[in-house]
Amino acid sequence: MTSCAWATDARSVERSAAAELDKIDARILDLMQRNNRLSSEELGAKVGLSASGVQRRLKRLRLEGIIQADVSIISPKAIGRNVTVLVLVYFERARADIVDRFKRAICRMPEVMSGFYVTGRADFALLVTTNDLEEYEAFTRHLVRQNPDIKHLETMVVLDRAKVGFTVPLASIACWSPMFA
Secondary structure (H helix, E strand, C coil), X not given: CCHHHHHHHCXXXXXXXXXXXXXXXXXXXXXXXXXXXXXXXHHHHHHCCCHHHHHHHHHHHHHCCCCCCCCCCCCCHHHCCCEEEEEEEEECCCCHHHHHHHHHHHHCCCCEEEEEECCCCCCEEEEEEECCHHHHHHHXXXXXXXXXXXXXXXXXXXXXXXXXXXXXXXXXXXXXXXXXX
């Protein structure tokens, strides 16, 4: 399953799933999103369940689309991706077919780490990484050439990654708080 597929298909699951989670689910999710390498035994010790009980819950959380992916966060600079850029994309007009076509297009672009359809003056916000500015220029030329409805791009070069992560606040689930876990 690609990140683009789960990002769109899981929306309806996410809305209804929060009500079905209990404190133990919230604790497991919080621990897993901070370190997905914890064993079932380690998770069980932290949440008060057996390893098999943790495995059953993890299987259910994955099947229900609550856990969308198990990933490792890689430092772009460590692998030579020295330029990170935030790109705001503005369309001439934002018709549904144009938006859908653009969503599909960015899913095929490995330089795009994240893409968001947004409100405001811009239509999309993209997080892009390249080896250097020349590669970024080639990326933008390709992006505009493949998407003739783009009116304007606004580029912001990232100087420093102040915070990186994908953790979702879980304190509202079942009156659970990480401070008391």
